[in-house]
Amino acid sequence: MQSSLDKENIMHPAFSVIFFTSASGAGYGLLTFLGLLATLDWLPLNAPFNLSVITLALVLITAGLLSSTAHLGHPERAWRALSQWRSSWLSREGVFAIITYIPASIFWLAGGFPNHIATDWEFWGLAAGLCSIITIFCTAQIYASLKTIPQWNSVFVPLVYLLIGLLDGILIITFFTILFDLFVADLSWVIIVITILAGVVKLAYWRAADKPSGPTSATATGLSDGSESVALLDAPTTSENFVMREMGFRIARKHSLKLRKITFITLFFTPATAATVILCSQTEAIILISSLLALVAAGIGTIVERWLFFAEAKHVVTLFYGTKSL
Numbered sequence: 001m002q003s004s005l006d007k008e009n010i011m012h013p014a015f016s017v018i019f020f021t022s023a024s025g026a027g028y029g030l031l032t033f034l035g036l037l038a039t040l041d042w043l044p045l046n047a048p049f050n051l052s053v054i055t056l057a058l059v060l061i062t063a064g065l066l067s068s069t070a071h072l073g074h075p076e077r078a079w080r081a082l083s084q085w086r087s088s089w090l091s092r093e094g095v096f097a098i099i100t101y102i103p104a105s106i107f108w109l110a111g112g113f114p115n116h117i118a119t120d121w122e123f124w125g126l127a128a129g130l131c132s133i134i135t136i137f138c139t140a141q142i143y144a145s146l147k148t149i150p151q152w153n154s155v156f157v158p159l160v161y162l163l164i165g166l167l168d169g170i171l172i173i174t175f176f177t178i179l180f181d182l183f184v185a186d187l188s189w190v191i192i193v194i195t196i197l198a199g200v201v202k203l204a205y206w207r208a209a210d211k212p213s214g215p216t217s218a219t220a221t222g223l224s225d226g227s228e229s230v231a232l233l234d235a236p237t238t239s240e241n242f243v244m245r246e247m248g249f250r251i252a253r254k255h256s257l258k259l260r261k262i263t264f265i266t267l268f269f270t271p272a273t274a275a276t277v278i279l280c281s282q283t284e285a286i287i288l289i290s291s292l293l294a295l296v297a298a299g300i301g302t303i304v305e306r307w308l309f310f311a312e313a314k315h316v317v318t319l320f321y322g323t324k325s326l
Contacts, residue, residue, distance in 0.1 A: 013307055013310035013311055014310075016067045016068065017067075017068065017310065018303060018306045018307055018310070019063075019064065019067045020064045020065070020067045020068035021064070021139065021161070021306050022064070022168075022299075022302045022303055022306050023060045023061075023063050023064035023067070024060065024061050024063075024064030024065060024068075024097075024135075024136075024139070025064075025136060025139070025161060025164060025165035025168065025302070026060050026165060026168035026169060026172065026299075026302070027056075027057045027058070027059070027060030027061035027062075027064060027132075027169075028057075028061060028100070028132035028133070028135055028136050028165055028169070029132070029136070029164075029165035029166045029167065029168050029169025029170070030053065030056065030057040030060070030168070030169035030172050030173060031054070031057040031058075031061070031100075031104055031107075031128050031129060031132045031169070032128075032129040032132045032133055032165075032166060032169060033129070033166065033169045033170050033173055034050075034053055034054065034057070034125060034129075034169075034173060035107065035122075035124075035125030035126050035127070035128050035129030035130075035132075036125075036126070036129055037173070038111070038121060038122045038125040038126075039122045039125060039126045041122075042184055042186070042187075043177070043182060043184065044182065045111065045114050045121065046180065046182060047111070047112050047113065047114060048180065049176060049177070049180040049182055050108075050111030050112050051108070051111070051112035052176060052180075053172070053173060053176050054104070054107060054108040054111060054112065055108065056172065056176075057104070057169075058101075058104060058105075058108065061097070061100075061104075065097055082094050082095055082098075089138050089141040089142045089145055090142050092138045092141075093135060093138035093139050093141075093142060096131055096134050096135040096138055097135050099131055100128060100131035100132055100135055103124045103125075103127035103128040103131060104124075104128040104131075104132075106119065106124045107121060107124040107125045107127075107128045110124055111125070133162065136161055136162050136165050137158050137161070137162065139161060140157050140158040140160075140161035140162070141157075141158060143157055143309075144157040144158055148316045149313050149314065149316070150209075150314070150316075151209040151312060151313045151314060152309075152313055154205060154208055154209070156201055156202075156204055156205035156208060157205070159201045160198070160201055160202055160205055163194060163197055163198035163201060164198055164267070164302055164305065166194055167191070167194045167195060167198055167267075167271065167298060168298055168299070168302055170187060170190055170191055170194060171191065171271060171291075171294055171295045171298050172295060173187065174187045174188070174191065174278075174291050174294075174295075175291045175292060175294075175295050178284075178287060178288050178291050179288075183287070185278075185279065188275040188276070188278045188279045189275075189279070191271055191272065191274075191275040191294070192272050192275050192276065195267075195268045195269075195271050195272040195275070196268075196272065198267070198268060199264065199267075199268035199269075199272075202263075202264070202267075202268070202305070203264075206260060209312065256308065256311075256312060259304055259307070259308050260308065262301070262304055263301050263304045263305045263308060264301075265297075265301075266297040266298065266300050266301030266304065267297070267298055267300075267301025267302060267304075267305055268301070270293065270294060270297035270298070270301075271294040271297060271298050274290040274291065274293050274294035274297075275290075275294065277290045278290050278291065
């Protein structure tokens with residue numbers, strides 16, 4: 001009997017996790033860059049702009065975090081995970097996510113109501129940005145620390161998460177600076193640099209992920225040292241179970257390559273091209289349209305990239321369900 005895992009299926013990762021990592025990453029990236037730009041005095045203390053952008057950042061972060069709880073079996077017990085911060089990256093992520101709200105809230109008040117709140121908004125912006133970076137890193141480490149999934153257990157994963165979050169953040173800021181007539185041309189150079197870095201790192205990740213990880217059905221079962229192939233005579237179960245459903249789906253190679261191209265074009269190439277157009281253009285309409293195009297394309301690219309991140313992952317347990325190698 002042929003195992004169900006020998007078939008090339010399209011995986012359907014939980015939308016809650018995809019939305020969580022995409023939305024919260026963009027929110028934290030937005031908060032990071034806004035705090036950095038405030039510290040460097042690249043942007044003036046404009047109350048309407050600050051209220052709009054910081055509020056959007058907090059909405060994205062909060063929506064993402066709430067979405068993540070939907071993937072839990074018992075969301076009402078999520079608070080208990082905070083106590084395991086010494087050993088769990090998930091717990092550390094939760095702790096820093098909560099901590100980030102403190103400087104971010106003060107940053108929101110100081111930036112949105114400068115005539116009523118007498119405090120150093122640059123300091124709180126920088127503090128919120130540092131906490132945001134740490135939170136993104138903790139989120140990435142939840143997956144990168146899993147040795148049972150070779151595609152995730154990579155140094156490239158935290159880099160990809162950080163760079164994509166920062167890219168989404170700077171694209172949002174650029175679009176809003178144009179809307180509020182606060183456009184800074186140098187932001188386009190930042191976009192170009194980040195897209196190049198993120199594109200190179202993502203390509204390196206894909207190249208590393210495509211290499212055979214080592215474990216095979218032979219070594220996993222202990223029936224061989226790997227020099228001889230081992231095949232199952234019968235499937236472990238006669239019906240699909242949780243392991244097969246959540247950890248055993250595979251995406252067909254042709255679909256994977258197509259989606260990788262879409263990711264690269266929408267997430268890296270289009271924003272870099274739009275930023276170049278903005279640098280070369282003096283027309284406000286073209287600058288606005290280019291900025292919006294880059295933002296929309298990057299949003300689509302982020303979702304596709306994150307979907308692929310989960311869909312292409314292969315858990316070592318699938319070796320016991322018919323997969324010959326990872």
